Amino acid sequence: MTLHIFLLLLLLLLLLLLSPPSRVRAVPAGRHHDYRGALAKSILFFEGQRSGRLPAGGGQRASWRGDSGLSDGAGVGVDLAGGYYDAGDNVKFGFPMAFTATMLAWGVVEFGAQMPSDELRHAAAAVRWATDYLLKTVAQLPDRIFVQVGDPISDHNCWERPEDMDTVRTVYNVSADRPGSEVAGETAAALAAASMVFRSLSDDGYADRLLESARRAFEFADAYKGAYSDDPGLKAGVCPFYCDFDGYQDELLWGAAWLRRATQNDTFLNYIQDNGKTLGAEDNINEFGWDNKHAGLNVLVSKEFLQGQILSLQSYKESADSFMCTLIPESPPSSSPHIEYTPGGLIYKPGGSNMQHVTAISFLLLAYAKYLSETSQTVNCGSMTVGPESLRLQAKKQEIIR
Ligand SMILES: *[C@@H]1O[C@H](CO)[C@@H](O)[C@H](O)[C@H]1NC(C)=O
Ligand SMILES: *[C@@H]1O[C@H](CO)[C@@H](O)[C@H](O)[C@H]1NC(C)=O
Numbered sequence: 001m002t003l004h005i006f007l008l009l010l011l012l013l014l015l016l017l018l019s020p021p022s023r024v025r026a027v028p029a030g031r032h033h034d035y036r037g038a039l040a041k042s043i044l045f046f047e048g049q050r051s052g053r054l055p056a057g058g059g060q061r062a063s064w065r066g067d068s069g070l071s072d073g074a075g076v077g078v079d080l081a082g083g084y085y086d087a088g089d090n091v092k093f094g095f096p097m098a099f100t101a102t103m104l105a106w107g108v109v110e111f112g113a114q115m116p117s118d119e120l121r122h123a124a125a126a127v128r129w130a131t132d133y134l135l136k137t138v139a140q141l142p143d144r145i146f147v148q149v150g151d152p153i154s155d156h157n158c159w160e161r162p163e164d165m166d167t168v169r170t171v172y173n174v175s176a177d178r179p180g181s182e183v184a185g186e187t188a189a190a191l192a193a194a195s196m197v198f199r200s201l202s203d204d205g206y207a208d209r210l211l212e213s214a215r216r217a218f219e220f221a222d223a224y225k226g227a228y229s230d231d232p233g234l235k236a237g238v239c240p241f242y243c244d245f246d247g248y249q250d251e252l253l254w255g256a257a258w259l260r261r262a263t264q265n266d267t268f269l270n271y272i273q274d275n276g277k278t279l280g281a282e283d284n285i286n287e288f289g290w291d292n293k294h295a296g297l298n299v300l301v302s303k304e305f306l307q308g309q310i311l312s313l314q315s316y317k318e319s320a321d322s323f324m325c326t327l328i329p330e331s332p333p334s335s336s337p338h339i340e341y342t343p344g345g346l347i348y349k350p351g352g353s354n355m356q357h358v359t360a361i362s363f364l365l366l367a368y369a370k371y372l373s374e375t376s377q378t379v380n381c382g383s384m385t386v387g388p389e390s391l392r393l394q395a396k397k398q399e400i401i402r
Contacts, residue, residue, distance in 0.1 A: 033399075040119055046126040051092060051162060052082035052133070059125070068162035069169070072149045076171050078140070080149050083133030086241075090162045091150030093242045094137060095228075096290040098186040101130035102258070103363070105193035106300075110367055112200065124197055131194045131210060134187055140173075141216045147183045147228060148172040152240040172237045180228030182244045182291075184221035185251030188214045189293075192258035199262075211262060218255045221248070222271075246292040249279035254293040257300050272301060273312045282315050284336055286323050288360045295323045296360070299368045306375040324368060325381035327361065327394055332382040345397050358398050365395040 047062035051069040054060040072092070073080030083092045084100070105127050112120050137146040150156070151170045158167050174180030191214035199207040227244040228234045235243070253272060260268035276282060285294035298320035305313040325331045326339050327347075339361075340348045349357045369388035372378060379386040 036116070039115075040122075043119060043122045043126055046084065046129065049084040050129055051085055066163045068165070069149070072169055073136075073146065073171055075169070076173075078136070078146065078171075080133070080136055080146055080171065082129070082136065083149075084130060085162060089150075089156040090158055090160075090165050090167065091152060091155045091241075092133075092148065093150075093238070094134075094145070094147040095183045095186055095238070095242045095244070097130060098134060098183065098190040099290040101127060101134065101190035102186065102193045103360075104130070105190065105197050106367070107363070108197045109193065109200070110370060112197070124201060127194050127197050128206075131191060134190055135209065135213055138187060138191075138213050138217050141213075141220050142176075142223075144173040144175040145180065145184055145187065145217065145220065146171060146173045147180055147234075148237055152237055156240070170237065172234055174228050174231075174234065176224045178228070178231040178234060179221075179224035179226035180234070180244075181221040181225050181248035182251045183228055184217050185248060185255035186293075188218035188221060188255035189251070189258040190214075191217065192255070192262040195262050211259075214255075214259055214262070218252075218259055221252055221255060225252075242290070244291065246285075246287070247280075250285075250293040250297060253279050253281055254297050254300075257297055260304070261300065269304075269310070272316075276315060282319060284319050284322050286326055286336055286339070288364060289356050295320070295364055298323060299364050299371070302368070303371045306371050306377055320368060321379045321381070324365070324379045324386065324391060325384075327365065328381060328384075328386055328390065331384050331386065334382060347398060362395040362398045365391045369395075 044061060047060060048065060050060070050062075050065060051072070053067050053070060054065060069090075069092075070081050072082075080092075084097055085091065086093050086096065104123065108115075108120070108123050108127065112123065115123065140146075149169055149171055151168060155165070155167045155169070158165055160166070174183060191210045195207040195210040195214065198204075198210065225248065227248050229239050229244045238244075253275065256268045256271040256275075259265065260272060272281075281294070281297065283294070285292065288295040298316050301313055301316040302320040304310055305317045322334065322336055325334060326336045329338055329341065331338070342348045346354075347358045347361055348354060368379075369391040372388040372391070378388070379391070
């Protein structure tokens with residue numbers, strides 16, 4: 001299971017744990033799921049994926065792990081130790097790792113206040129393990145961002161544990177002449193979202209560092225527009241697994257949206273307003289995952305429309321509504337087809353790794369429900385009005401019953 005999918009499972013657990021009781025019970029009476037325990041183990045999982053020098057004392061509870069990848073980057077004269085391995089391999093892929101950090105931070109930003117203090121501390125540590133690494137990857141801006149450590153074939157196929165690996169640890173970077181706006185934009189989003197986590201924990205020094213780097217990553221993403229998979233050398237490195245299939249435009253808006261949320265700076269609001277159309281925000285692309293940020297972008301930006309009555313952002317709310325309507329089977333037909341559910345009621349989308357859709361979409365249902373509740377508003381599905389409680393109910397139906 002890759003890191004970003006696991007992350008989304010974690011968020012789903014968190015949200016199911018925290019969402020208010022609903023009238024319909026998804027778990028039959030008499031059965032009980034230990035969501036608190038599942039959430040704790042989900043956060044613990046990230047310690048198992050750590051690369052780099054592990055902390056002494058209680059900071060590394062996954063005690064079977066040891067230091068690894070300490071000389072990552074040394075071949076090109078930089079320190080790229082740290083971060084997370086992607087999955088059951090030894091590769092550090094910047095693009096999905098940054099998305100993982102963004103989503104983990106988003107979960108803490110929305111729901112951290114309800115987490116037990118120990119788990120909040122562990123979750124913040126999980127965010128920081130990613131962002132400490134991401135800060136290293138952007139340290140050479142405006143010249144380049146390091147986007148991957150590890151060869152997609154030899155490091156992926158390596159069956160050695162990372163503590164023992166003896167593979168070449170190839171390092172890949174993007175630069176002005178080989179741009180990567182998707183990875184740069186996602187890195188900006190991750191650093192900005194994480195800054196909100198550490199601001200809320202009163203670590204202003206770290207939050208400021210994250211924001212400063214987020215700005216620089218975003219400027220680079222916007223100044224040198226392009227997809228990293230368009231360069232033949234980079235393509236060979238990133239494409240076996242994390243090719244940019246859906247374009248970089250969504251990550252530009254997503255990075256700007258997170259910078260806006262973290263800073264309240266109008267430069268980023270203007271960016272979202274002025275570039276929404278040209279960068280495809282109004283195309284009603286009903287996807288959300290490591291490669292495609294559209295539905296998440298619309299939910300995120302709608303918060304500001306709902307709370308701030310910023311009329312120029314109305315199209316984002318309309319797109320978010322349209323996405324939510326596709327998830328409500330009873331809603332009237334529209335230009336976007338309804339999402340498919342399995343006979344047992346699980347969200348189903350064609351392609352691999354179905355649970356990434358289940359978890360990502362459930363997160364958006366619950367986040368949007370929160371924004372709507374806070375502002376006493378609803379979703380417009382043509383002739384039907386859908387309230388936040390219906391969205392929560394739809395998410396709770398994704399709960400696994402065995
Ligand atoms: C960045 O990538 C280019 C192209 O592969 C390579 O020539 C250059 O040496 C790399 N720079 C660093 C610092 O890794
Ligand atoms: C807003 O962000 C822009 C771009 O990063 C920056 O130039 C400007 O100084 C910021 N404004 C404030 C008030 O911080």
